[in-house]
Amino acid sequence: MNSLGDPILTKIAPSARPSQHVPRELLLQRLDDVITRRLTLLHAPAGYGKTSLLAQWHRALTERGIEAAWLTLEEEESDAARFAEYLMAAIGGGSSGESMPTRAALSAIVNRLSHADRHTVLILDDFHRAESEAVCHFVRQLIKLAPERLHIVIASRDYPKLGQAVLAANEDLVELGADDLKFTLDEAQVMLNRGASAPLAEDDIARLLKRTEGWPIALQMTALSLRKGCDRAELIANFSGPAWELASYLSEQVLASLPPDVENIITRTAILERLNGDLVNLLCDREDGQFMLEQLEKQNLFLLPLDAQHLTYRYHQLFAQILRDRLARRDPALFRQLHRKAAIWFGSHGQVAEAVGHAIGAADEEFLATVLDEAGGWRMIPEGRMETLIAGLSHVSNATIARFPRLQLANVYRLIKQGQMTAARASYDGFRNSVERASLPADLWTEVNLVGEVLSEYENTPVRLEDLLAKEALILSLPSNDHLMLANVCESLGEKYCDCGWLERALEPTRRAREHHRALGSLYGEMFARLLEARIRLAQGRLDEAQVVLKEAAADIQRAYGPRSDLAANCAVYQAEALFERDALEEAMSLLDWALPHMEQSDGWFEIYASGFCTAIRVAFGKSASEADRIIARMRTVAAGRHLTQLQLLADIYEVESLIHAGRHESAGEHAEKIGMRQLAAAMSEEMPPYRHIALAASVCLAKVHLCGGDHQAALTEIETTERWARQHGHGRLLITLCILAAHAHRLAKQPEQAIVRFDEAVSMSMFQGFIGPFLDCWRFISLSATIDSRHATLRHTDRFRETFLRRLRKSLERHSAQNRDSTLLSGPELSALRHLDQGYTNKEIARLLKISPNTVKYHLKSLYEKLGVNSRRDAVRLSREQRLLDSSPDAAE
Structure with a gap:
């Protein structure tokens, strides 16, 4: 994913013109009194001075040394990921935020705020503009998890659903509504008489206050009209009608007093959320845009500077909305033309959300589709702009989308991310069947294939050799600076090589994926590549290296995303697997106790579920068969819910393992026949079986079933087939298990010397990395005398390191055996x-x-x-x- 890059600094600071605000001392005192509450909510219609009040308070807090973060929200932040990015930038003082899944972002934000050593006030202005279910859910979670020293203030035209009832019951909520925000007589007097040639009489002010019901924007427009020289008596006499009509009337009064060229500038530029000199020149066919903005600011024409240099501005929202509606009614063609120009300008400056918003305003779906296509189409989703993409596509017909391949791929990707896998597959296959490869440029066809691979990965589709070769060729053909594509392709290639069992070959693309994620500035993506590397190291039997990678990754994840984020759960699963291998069973389960439930409720993939559930089951084997069976049942539930065929097959195999560990050998053999264990294991002889992971697990389990039945020859045959493959592909951990089982097979065959040699081989491979897990997995096939035999076989070498490991191993096996004696039923x-x-x-x-x-x-x-x-x-x-x-x-x- 791409990071936010340099955030728009004007969004994380209040207006730079506080001197124009009417002091609101009573309201400021109320805000000071409730700073220890969790949430303050300002909800009132447009023009009630919410932003002005909070800007004054923000300045006062800063002067008193209280940490105050500010974020002005816009429609593009209705995407929860984008919202989280800007929120991180706001609390970080303007440093770049990184695009990441919202659960991870929430953990990162809470983690960062928890480090504050004093009260922090977080102000979210214009919340209604970004309000969406996803954003509201995010804020509810933030309110729930935030540290006690954080006080959140939200200003909105609407009444957001943020769990106010619970907060109110706990006396953690303060609300300020329209009645609270109305101007008092004193405040109205300051507003109306500021800069006036002659002050209004108090009776006239009271009359205006009554007519406007204290509405600050109406009084501000009145003051401006009076300063422009309109007839006082007529103005006061014509105050009537609903609030919107009143605002429209006052706007007309303001515009009527302006020179035509100034009115033209205001009318045309009111379509913009933010404007600068270049945009004024573009929309008004001028060359003095920056100068005109400075003049408009001096005239107090509802134009607020957004930076200290006064280079970027915005109009008061209500005033701008009235002008937009007025232009759309009077000259719809010009209205659409201006939006079109603005869309092109924002698109050329890389401001995608603004470009799409104005393209929607242009009311030309062909043009909108072009803007979305040029923004990357499907690429907008991994870049964190999914909501912007969806908003744009909702205004484009299917017929138009069909003419833009990247938009068709965007529809597929959207369905994937929304969990609609059947619809995604149908959409993707329909698209591929409808186009000829020759009709698309090579780079676009590459994108088609990449989205198809993403879909296949979510579907847990088996890997084919030709797919791997195609990925290798694709990497060579991609531009070296297309880090998004290269990161995805390299990481996918590394995962597939790992899935197929080619561990050493998997390392190189995995390392390259890390480099491309770093080039993108995506720590989130880099973490997945590091977890994949740890998984490869574990399978190779390089336990020390795997734990180093996991320790560093865990520290980075906790620092950036928090200790209970999605990434933290994924990392905890692999850490638990490594801990099990070293017989740290309690530590392993303490991680899995929170990580597994977390993963069951969030996105996951087969390998991470397999690692988590299988480690939990193996730990449970040392405690009780019933606990292992409960975990297997949970594993089946996830497999069914996510349509993971491999996970379902793995659950079948572990049911047989559970029966073996419980000593129910006859039942284990019967169940193995029932699930077709021989057929699953037979896939080991294939170069590219559909599911290598399942074939390996089935082969090991089948060897155990043969040993339980006393058929040592069948067990040895099965072990030899898998051992030959494991040695060719560098599966060190698997080789340890196979040596242990082979030792038991030789004991059954009355071949004690060969049994000692094979067990001794398992010890040799295990002791330098501290592997205990394979022995615990095979404890029913290890006579405790085997550790003595192995020790005696090497006494002549006087290997103290080996002796130490054997004592540790014997102690672990004795404990495990004693625990299982209580659970043999x-x-x-x-x-x-x-x-x-x-x-x-x-x-x-x-x-x-x-x-x-x-x-x-x-x-x-x-x-x-x-x-x-x-x-x-x-x-x-x-x-x-x-x-x-x-x-x-x-x-x-x-």
Whole structure:
């Protein structure tokens, strides 16, 4: 995403002409008295002096050393991401804001405000102009999460829905309405007599105050008309009618007293939200635009300077709106022509939101479509201008959109971001089928393919080899300065290589994606590339490097976006996976306890869900089978809700793993057959299986099923196939698991020396990186004596580092085994029967000793066999000794 760049500084500071304001001491005192409340809301129609009052207060706060941030909102900030960008710029004193998802931006803003060591006042002026459901939701969350020292002040023509009822109940809300903002007699006297040749009589002022109902803008227009020399008696006598009619009448009075060329300037430039000398020259066919603005300011013609240099101005909103309506009625052709000129000027200066707004005002959908197309079309969405794009497209017919490929792609991208995947696919396929490749320029066809790849990634579509080759070729053909395209393509290529298992090849495009994100100034995009790098390092078995990357990323994310942002949740998931690998199970779950629910409610993708849920399940295996099953059920819910086929298949595989960990081997074998485990694992022999991640998980799980059934030869065959692939592709972590399982297979085959060699190999690959996770995953296939055998096999080497790791490993396995002994589902009577079985008693002898019937003994033993996954007394005794189910002391079995 692109950053905001240099914000428009006039939007983050009040008007530069405070000397023209009528002092409102009583209202300023009221604001001072409620600075400790959470929210102050000023809501009144146009012209009630909301901005003027807040500008005076802002100046007073600053003089007293109180931090006061200001943001004047416009229609373009109705996009929540754009709103957040400017809000960050406002509280940062004008430094650039970065475009990012609103949840991440909210965390960043709250985090930044929390660091303030004194009261901070945040003033949001003209909130009605940016009001949208997304922005209101953002502000509600900001109010809820903001630190106690923050006081938010919102000025709006409308009454926004910001949870005022709850705030009022907690005495955290202050409201000032039109009745509060009306001018008093003293204030009206200051306004009407300022600069007058002769002061008005107090009775006349009272009459005007009554007629205008204290409406500040009406009194200001009256004062201006009087200073221009209009007849006092006639002016006062003609005060009547509704407020809007009164304002229109007063505007006519003001315009009637102006020279024609000045009236022409005001009429033409009133269509602008902000104006400068260049725009005056453009719209009025002049060459002295800046000089004329300075003259208009001196005449107090409702023109407010927006910077200290008096280079940029705006009209009072009500006055400008009246003039716009007047011009649209009297000369609609000129009205549209002026908007067209303004749109072209703003577009050429890179001010997209303004260009689109004026293009809408030009009422020419072909022209509007051209403006949107030149602004980038679909590119406006990753640049953080989705709401501007949607606003523009709403004024363009489908027939016109069909003539602009980038707008058709914009429609597809919009549907993707709104979660309408079926409609997005239909729209994209329809577009591709309707155009010939030769009819589009090469660069545009590249954009078509990129949007299609974004769609496929959201749909979790399998990767094809030709797609990877095409991406590599595409990178070479893109302009070196098109960082947006290059960042997306490089990151996508890195992800796909990682998905296919080509880990080393995935690193280079991932690093290049980071560089392009940096060139864009997008820390947000760079963080995703860094998380992808950590994921690659984890799979390679380079645990130390992965944790360094994650630690640095977590620090940057917390500093920029806050500790509970979307990015923080994504990073926490990979951190939890790394912690599990080092047997820091409690730390891992403390991260997942908040990160997983957060991810379930926000955008995610298969890899991040797979990492989070699988780590949580593996931790639960060491606690209770029921907890693991609950997490698997949550995993299925997310898979169904987001149409993630891979995640659904992974949940199937982990159900089998859960049965194995619970010791229910026979049930595990049956369920493996039910879900087609052999077919899933068989995909390992394919060069490009649809889902490599699933094939790997299925192959490992199938090897475990074979081992549970005692079929060591089938297990070894499965292990050898996957191990050959893992060595070719540098999957260090996977190789550790396969070595552990191979060691157990050799023990079953009565090949103790080979078993020791394979287990020793697993230890060698694990100890320098501190990997414990693979051993915990395979704990049911590790005899604790294996760690002793491995230790004895290397005693002659006198390797103290290895000895230390083996002691740590043994301790972890003993703890894990002890925890699982409590969760094997063996009841008290079953354990009692097992103890007597271990001592060689017959069923009748056990019945007599336990004082129960022989049939009851048979029932307990049958249940026990099922839970242990065995079929005979001998196997039950062997497994109970191996797993130390009857030992109260971890050292008793030695």
